[in-house]
Amino acid sequence: MAVEFSQEAETEFQDLLSRYPNNLAAMLPALHLAQREFGWVSVEVMDYIAQKLEVHPTKVLQAATFYTMYNKQPIGKCHIQVCTTLTCALRGGYELMEHLEDAFGIQVGETTPDGNFTLSEVECLASCGTAPMFQVTYSDGESEYFEDLTPERVDEVLDELNDKLTDLPAPREMH
Ligand code: FES
Structure with missing residues (x-):
């Protein structure tokens, strides 16, 4: 399955970017949005967020692995x-x-x-x-x-x- 925001999530993402002083500051809410959109935060999702924020993928990896609120594997209902x-x-x-x-x-x-x-x-x-x-x-x-x-x-x-x-x-x- 291709990792790409729905139109609705993309609009929300752009709104996020406009509310933070820089892309790095928007990383945690962007990951939260990604988790809501994709259900969990896979390596592919981390890469996608890194591309969209124009930051190095390791920055996203560090944030996603530090916080337990981001699911790094598929979760149940x-x-x-x-x-x-x-x-x-x-x-x-x-x-x-x-x-x-x-x-x-x-x-x-x-x-x-x-x-x-x-x-x-x-x-x-x-x-x-x-x-x-x-x-x-x-x-x-x-x-x-x-x-x-x-x-x-x-x-x-x-x-x-x-x-x-x-x-x-x-x-x-x-x-
Ligand atoms: S210790 Fe605070 S909610 Fe459990």
């Missing part, structure tokens, strides 16, 4: 991002992670074979007052927080997510 920073860790974040690994039969960083769920570990999502928590990003671009979680509540959330799956678009193809 539901991307579950479990916070394991201090407050969440102290309140059971790792237990939730293990519970999810057992439920899906995968390890953190992996996607279920049916392409429905990807499990990731992330840094603080600024919801420490309702720890432990995770964020779910859906393949339609929407996302939501699930907070004050317990293993029992996680099971309920998984039922809700399974019900939602049929309404979600298929995960993006490899580039």
Whole structure:
């Protein structure tokens, strides 16, 4: 599949460029836009963004690999991002992670074979007052927080997510 912005994304990209003092400063929002457009940030997508920003590809690679918010591999219809920073860790974040690994039969960083769920570990999502928590990003671009979680509540959330799956678009193809 060719890596090229849709007309809508291209318009958004040009708008981004006009709002930043230089192309380098626009890199993070450009990568965010690319992730929304292509589903994940492959090497080909990084090259594409480098060309469009007229910067060296290693600059884009460095930014994309430094920030965990950019997905460097294809993700499932539901991307579950479990916070394991201090407050969440102290309140059971790792237990939730293990519970999810057992439920899906995968390890953190992996996607279920049916392409429905990807499990990731992330840094603080600024919801420490309702720890432990995770964020779910859906393949339609929407996302939501699930907070004050317990293993029992996680099971309920998984039922809700399974019900939602049929309404979600298929995960993006490899580039
Ligand atoms: S420590 Fe988990 S949201 Fe802040």
